[in-house]
Amino acid sequence: MCETVSRDVTETTTEQLCARPPGRPRSERAEKAIIEATLDLLVEEAGVAGVSIEAVAARAGVGKTTIYRRWPNKEALIVDALATLKAPLPEPAGRSVREDLIALARAVHSGRGDRRVDCLWNIIGSWHKHPELVRKLRRDVIEPRREVMRGVLRRGIETGEVRPDLDIEVALPMIAGAMTMQVQGLAPDEDLPDDVAERVVDTALRGLAP
Amino acid sequence: MCETVSRDVTETTTEQLCARPPGRPRSERAEKAIIEATLDLLVEEAGVAGVSIEAVAARAGVGKTTIYRRWPNKEALIVDALATLKAPLPEPAGRSVREDLIALARAVHSGRGDRRVDCLWNIIGSWHKHPELVRKLRRDVIEPRREVMRGVLRRGIETGEVRPDLDIEVALPMIAGAMTMQVQGLAPDEDLPDDVAERVVDTALRGLAP
DNA sequence: TCAATACGAAACGCACCCGTATCGTAAATT
DNA sequence: AATTTACGATACGGGTGCGTTTCGTATTGA
Structure with missing residues (x-):
């Protein structure tokens, strides 16, 4: 699949581009939980101001480290969280x-x-x-x-x-x-x-x- | 005029009801400045969360004391601030x-x-x-x-x-x-x-x- | 002049959150 | 087995805001 990997890869050699980096891979589960928690807080706490990294971490059942490893700050996290709201785009049937x-x-x-x-x-x-x-x-x-x-x-x-x-x-x-x-x-x-x-x-x- | 006075009056005696309480009266100017600052922050800081008493005080050029003397907390202040947005109610001309x-x-x-x-x-x-x-x-x-x-x-x-x-x-x-x-x-x-x-x-x- | 109250400024202890660092542990590749 | 990376937990110094208190000063009525 070779999906994801926002980690820095820097494929300098002639190796296959799809090389999986060594070590324990990042948890998809944690990532999803973080996004979900962010969206929840965005609603419940009435906006960007109400979203704190600590609250997201607590709600997602995740350490703060796990969030900061993926996003540099709150804004970036929210941007990515909102991106998940894009799909699905409604497709008109076209009958009338x-x-x-x-x-x-x-x-x-x-x-x-x-x-x-x-x-x-x-x-x-x-x-x-x-x-x-x-x-x-x-x-x-x-x-x-x-x-x-x-x-x-x-x-x-x-x-x-x-x-x-x-x-x-x-x-x-x-x-x-x-x-x-x-x-x-x-x-x-x-x-x-x-x-x-x-x-x-x-x-x-x-x-x-x- | 005998307006205002949210202060506790408790007119126990048979005096005129319009008796002005002793001491220095509250500044109308400060009150207006507080309301204005609150509304400004409500817009600029994107909602209730962005309104902090300290910020309101600073912007209104007023001590925190002056705010807490009038409102018990942020919510009450915002309620009153919003109330000033009521007027004027548009009056239709009725031609068509x-x-x-x-x-x-x-x-x-x-x-x-x-x-x-x-x-x-x-x-x-x-x-x-x-x-x-x-x-x-x-x-x-x-x-x-x-x-x-x-x-x-x-x-x-x-x-x-x-x-x-x-x-x-x-x-x-x-x-x-x-x-x-x-x-x-x-x-x-x-x-x-x-x-x-x-x-x-x-x-x-x-x-x-x- | 005196008593009463409001004023702005400053400081308090408390709570929350930031972004970072340091744990010991878990899960992958080699 | 050794190495590498991610994990959750915890603690840190620093910042901000809360609501309260204490200042010295200003403004009113009596």
């Missing part, structure tokens, strides 16, 4: 614009309970303090998803399901924003009705005017 | 639904640069850690504004400007969410086009479908 939009909207909805939405929310609010982190997050996580929805709408214009003069860049945040607001507008223990996604998409498609 | 919605949407837009939006964003993300704070914020700041927009839409249904079967509770977060997403989707130094509010409202009114 309405169905695809509902599926995408539902992906936001199902993100509730999941950590994803909370992480994003907590971090995006901190662009004043951590601009590069937020930029990375927008580029790697948010924008790809916007691009998917953008594709759906563009295809809709071609098939005639969407009016050709639609301002797509306004429509995107309208649907995403409506879902996010609904999701975040409630207390963590409340439940959202099952058909929010349908209602949002149908309202958006139909418009407010008579 | 479109105009009113645009005015309301623009209020979000103009909140950019202002601290308001950033404060809300930062704090709402922390409902896991500070549920009571978030609840208060929603009740005192957000819900009144939703109610205004709700009123506009209801009136629109009566006048025929809005279709009578509209799901108002979906329409609200659609417009508000679209504005928020647009505002927060950009870097702090970028500028939003002047007509975002119009475009959002018009897109919402018209709908996506042909």
